[in-house]
Structure formats: C-alpha cells, structure tokens
Amino acid sequence: MPVVYKIADNIISSLGFDTSENFRNIVSGISGISETNKFSLPGARVFASLVDDVRLELVSSAFIDPSKFTRLEQMIISSVHNAVDESDIDMTDPETLIILSTVKGNNDLIATGTPFEHERIHLWRTAEKIREHFANPNTPVVISSACISGTLAIVYGKRILTMGKYKNVVITGGDIVTPFIVSGFDCLKAIDPRPCRPFDADRKGLSLGEGAGTIVLSTQLSNSGTNSIEIADGSSSNDANHISGPSRNGEGLLRSIIKTLDNRPAEEIDFINAHGTGTSFNDEMESIAFSRCGLDKKPVNSLKGYIGHTLGAAGIIETNLCCRSLEENLLVKSHGYEHQGTSVPLNIVTEPVHVALKSCLKTSSGFGGTNATILITKDYDHR
C-alpha cells in the first residue's frame, strides 16, 4: 500500500498568510482573537479571529482580480497558490485532484445586494471556480460535514491516494465569519463572551474564526523536505446520539480513535491535538474519549485559543500546525487554559515544550454526531 506524504501546506488566518508566520505567532503565545464590531448583532459583544481584508486583497491580487472573486475564494485561491507554488506539483496534471472542505462556503452571498451571481452560493460552484483558476482537469470533490470537514477531507485524500488513481491531492478548506454564522452560534449560546478557553474550568463557549488552509498530499516524497511527514491513518464515526450535542460518553470519538490507531500501542502517540472548541460539552466529551482509550496522560493541546474555530478550514489548518510541531520538535501550549475543567484530568500543554516528537493524533467532532481522527507520523521506519 503506498505511503501518503504531506509535501506542502499553507495557512491563512488572523495570525498570518503562511504556515510559518502562523506557527511563529502561536509559539510566541499571540492570539488572533479580538473584539469586533463587524457584525452588528443586537446587544452582543463578539470576539472572533478575522482575516485582514486589506492584506487579503493585496495577497490575492498577485493571482486574481479580487473584484471577480468572493472573499472566501480569494482566501482559498491564495492559500492553494502559496502551498503549491513551493512544491513541484503540476495543478494541470490529470493525476492531481482538488478536494475542497467547507461548511458554509460563500455564506456572505446569502444576504441580498451582493455583486455575485446567485449560483455562487453553492459549495460545488466555489470548488469549480478554484478548479477553473488552476486549470485542473478533474471534477473537484467537495466535503461538507460540519466541523470535521477538514479532517474528513484529509482522511478522504489519504484513502483516494491509496487507491492509486491520483498521485497528488490538493486538500484546501475555508470558511468566513458572517452575521449568519455569528447569530447562529450566538442563539445556541455557544459563543464565549470573551476569547475562548478550551478545556479550562471557566470556559463558556467557542470563538469563531475564519481562514483557509491547504495541505498537499502525495504518494511521492519530494527531496526538498528534511523530514518525511505522513498521514498514517484516519477514520470517521458517528455518535448516532444527538444532532447538536456530542455523545456524553465520547463513544463516537472513541470509536474513530480506535479505528485510526489500528492496534498501535498508546506509546506510539506523542501528543494529541484535540478539537477543543471551548464549549462545555465538547471538551468534556473529548476528555472522556481520550481517557477511555488510555490516552489521557498524553500531552493535549487545542489551537482554537489562537485562531478560533475556523469551521471547514479547522481540520486542515490545525493539521498543518501539528505537522510543524513534529518538524520543529516543539509542542505548542493550549492558549486560554488555566485550570482543569474536565471531569477526567488531561495533560494540557501549558508552556511551549521542546521535545522529540514523532507522532500526533488529530481529532475533530461536530454537529450531526460526526467525529474524525487522523494519525500523523514523522520519519516513520516502514521496514
């Protein structure tokens, strides 16, 4: 079975326009979540992690005429360019496939008075615009499975490469913060009135974030990298319990972790990057699932305290940051965490730690009872 390597990546968020800039800011303990009055919601203070409009237009204008592309498309196209232009993959190659992960796509077009044609609201149309721009010959694959979309897109990318039809998959994901999304999470009482505090005793909800992320997977390792990062395994599982709340006993997440680890001993996992949204139920559920599979002593972090919950981009952005942790042997602290806030104590990373790292378990869970996990390894010896 072919090995699937990560060969290129990008992150566009409030903390920067490439993975290095994001990682540098995160290691320095900088959070991109700040108070905004961009969404005039009746009576609500909103903290969110937003992408700088001026810089986005400047960056994207190197590749496109920004007036002809939506804000999300600008982000995603810029993200794919930044990732791909540093690799030697050919976007026009029939053996290259584009996979798009997004939860709400061009959701800003749902409000009246936008300059774009109505059809652009469709997620498949966004994917088509990206495909056209890069002149890729294959029908793009669009995955929209709530908050696990990005992680699930990586699972799908890994699997489709294993089938041998493609040589490279360009997995890109993005979402923007809109009044629609803010009012939705606000009416669910899921937004922390301060910047989110994943796994903390005083957590009161999530912070929304926007951005785009791209990870390029390939069955062929380019020679440029110093480390080989692999997507070793991945899976998904449904709770079959509730559409808007996670399973109380972590059953679905547990099942996905067990399937992804595929009998590998717990010793082979160096750290866990959790979904860690900062909502009471999600973080509690995760602690139970980690404990049930014997991983509760492992270092755990959530990256949502830096860039918020970037929805369809989250799984990709966070995976890229985990890959960077593996490459630099540097565990990132979980921003916003102070005191144990889950019934099962977790080993939350509270300061950046330089330590030899070879593997990471990345988890995601979301509405609809969905859970997805991937195992990322570095310099794995296949002999």
Place this chain on the structure above:
Amino acid sequence: MNQEYCCIKEGVIVVNGHTVYTDSLDHSEEPFLVKAYRALGLSYLKFFKMDNLSKTGFLAAELLLKGTPIDNQDLKSDIAVILMTGNASLDTDLGFQSTINDPASYFPSPSIFVYTLPNIMLGEICIRYKITGEGVVFIEPEINSTLIFEYINMIFTDGVTNTCLFGWVDYLDGKAEAFLSVIHKNMITESFSQQSFNSFIQGTFRSGNHQQ
C-alpha cells in the same frame, strides 16, 4: 445490478421498482413529504422537527431500510453512510437568514440553525438506525456516480465496513429528490463495475420515476 433502492422524484416515491406513493393534487395544506409520511403509515415523531432536507433523506432511508436486517436495536459500526447533495442546506439557510435580515425583527432560532448543515440529515439517519460507522457528505451539482463508486470500493478496504448506505438527497423550493441504496461487501464482485453502477443509477434514478 439488482439491488434495493428508494427513489423520490417529481412527487413520486418508488421502492425497488414499485411506486408506493404519488403526490395527490388535493388542496390540503400539508407539504408532499408530510403527506407521504402519513400515507405510508410511518411512525417516528422526530420527523416533524426535521428540516425538509432531513425529512427527504429520512423518508427515503425509512422506506429502504425499515424491516430489513439493518433495522434492529444494536449499534452498527460496520455500516458506512455516504450522501451527496447539490443544494445542501440552502433551503434552511434561506429560512434562517430571513430571521436575522431585519434588526427590528431579529429572532434567530437554534432549532432552525442546527439544520443549516447538510450532514445533519446523515446524523438523523444514523440516530434512527443506530449507525456508527464512517460517514461523509459530498456536495456535487448532480449525482456523481463515479465518486460514489470510488468511495464504495475504497471504504470496503478499511477492514471494518461491511455495508454502505449511499445516495443522493436534495431539497430546494419545494422540490424533494432522493435516491438511496444499500450495498454489502460481498456484492463487490467482478461484475460490480463502474459501468454497471452507472447504469443502475441511470435506470433507477436519472430516468425519473414517471417512467416506472
């Protein structure tokens, strides 16, 4: 290919080649999906709180799976669900947007917002049948049988999945469309080709229910 399916299209519901419901053009106030639910004697109270996309997917799943071996009380981690949709949750998105458009009548509802995700219909089917296996929702302008065929072949190599529920569910502007079918791992033989799969989709769904 000779396998079970349920198709909802143009107001007609067909199960395994038999028309089980045709939308009556009476003047009742009830929408097609609710009339069909009642006429077919289904009983699942959660149906009424679902949005139209989930109602469409649930109805097709219920008519396909009820009374089959999948319809028992055990958790089923060996069943994968792959759904595809074109309009995704746009019907409910528009409904939710209408509750926040005007600051004077700003009243967003949590029970509407949770349905502004296309994978909620997958969640509803998983809850009904206690399916805990792999799940994915693809967004395509129309049913893409190549993508489904590839996914089916791929998922059966994972060492866990034995059954795959797959198909298309779509809803917008009062137009409900669904095509669901089930395939088991032991049905993947040499005769299961992209070509035979395409003609199965063509003959049962693309050609339309009015020709049945």
